[in-house]
Amino acid sequence: GAGVSQSPRYKVAKRGQDVALRCDPISGHVSLFWYQQALGQGPEFLTYFQNEAQLDKSGLPSDRFFAERPEGSVSTLKIQRTQQEDSAVYLCASSLASSSGGYTFGSGTRLTVV
Amino acid sequence: GQNIDQPTEMTATEGAIVQINCTYQTSGFNGLFWYQQHAGEAPTFLSYNVLDGLEEKGRFSSFLSRSKGYSYLLLKELQMKDSASYLCAVRPVGKLQFGAGTQVVVTP
Numbered sequence: 001g002a003g004v005s006q007s008p009r010y011k012v013a014k015r016g017q018d019v020a021l022r023c024d025p026i027s028g029h030v031s032l033f034w035y036q037q038a039l040g041q042g043p044e045f046l047t048y049f050q051n052e053a054q055l056d057k058s059g060l061p062s063d064r065f066f067a068e069r070p071e072g073s074v075s076t077l078k079i080q081r082t083q084q085e086d087s088a089v090y091l092c093a094s095s096l097a098s099s100s101g102g103y104t105f106g107s108g109t110r111l112t113v114v
Numbered sequence: 115g116q117n118i119d120q121p122t123e124m125t126a127t128e129g130a131i132v133q134i135n136c137t138y139q140t141s142g143f144n145g146l147f148w149y150q151q152h153a154g155e156a157p158t159f160l161s162y163n164v165l166d167g168l169e170e171k172g173r174f175s176s177f178l179s180r181s182k183g184y185s186y187l188l189l190k191e192l193q194m195k196d197s198a199s200y201l202c203a204v205r206p207v208g209k210l211q212f213g214a215g216t217q218v219v220v221t222p
Contacts, residue, residue: 004156033209042118042201042212043157056209091156093210102147102159103210 002026004106006092012112013082021077021109025094032075033103034067035091043091049075050097082113118213120202125219126192134187134216136202147210148176148187149201157201161187192220 005024013019025032031050035043036059045059051072060067064082069075079086089110093103117139126132138146145164149157163169163178163185175188189196199215 031208035212040214042203042214043210045209045211048209050208102149102162104159105156107156 004092004094004104006090006106006109008109009107010110010112012114015084015113016081017113018078018080019082019111021079021090021111023075023077023092023094023106025073025075025092026104027073028096029094029104030072030097031095031103032069033093033095034075034077035093036061037089037091037108039088046077046090079111082111084113087111087113118202118204118211120200120213120216122214123217123219125221127221128192128194130192132189132192132218134189134200134202134218136185136187136213138183138185138202138204138213140183140204140206140211142206143180143204144207145205146176146178146185147203147205148174148185149203149212151199151201151215153198160200189218194220194222196220 007022033048034046037043047057047067049069064080066078089108091108093105095103120136147162148160150160151157161176168177173190178185197220199217201215202213203210
């Protein structure tokens with residue numbers, strides 16, 4: 001597609017519920033990134049894929065967070081047993097492998113855990 | 115680890131110039147980026163510096179000094195639509211690390 005597409009745009013989850021957030025990157029973009037952004041803060045790195053390989057998951061805050069990109073295109077970020085502190089905007093970005101032009105971000109999924 | 119510092123907020127009047135400074139300490143360096151983010155929207159790419167010096171792109175310019183771990187974003191001829199958060203980001207290897215952002219408020 002023309003841009004990075006994320007769904008759902010908004011998600012309200014009850015504490016303890018599992019959620020799955022989807023990212024559809026720009027066609028042909030090899031690299032895909034997930035970020036978490038709290039209100040008034042900059043995006044915080046979660047994890048990074050190159051094609052289907054997860055090269056860096058050092059930013060995932062706990063083992064309740066899991067990301068996959070099985071065919072090297074669409075990616076899913078799953079959060080198990082959601083907690084209130086998981087409430088944030090989850091941003092996905094993609095780029096060409098050797099891009100110097102920055103990453104293209106999706107509009108994000110705003111997750112609210114109640 | 116990474117440490118990226120930028121001012122929290124800046125206010126300027128329409129038509130003026132504003133300079134947003136960013137200092138960083140990172141283990142490894144492979145480029146510095148500036149993004150603009152309006153409230154509730156995705157960050158959008160503004161500029162990229164990997165070598166020392168000034169990069170100019172229309173009303174926006176970005177400067178980098180790698181030896182000083184310092185960059186700035188210069189916004190000229192400010193317009194009301196420039197009111198947004200401006201994010202400084204450094205790429206050590208692979209991933210971008212972001213600062214907390216500078217909220218720029220443009221007043222009439």
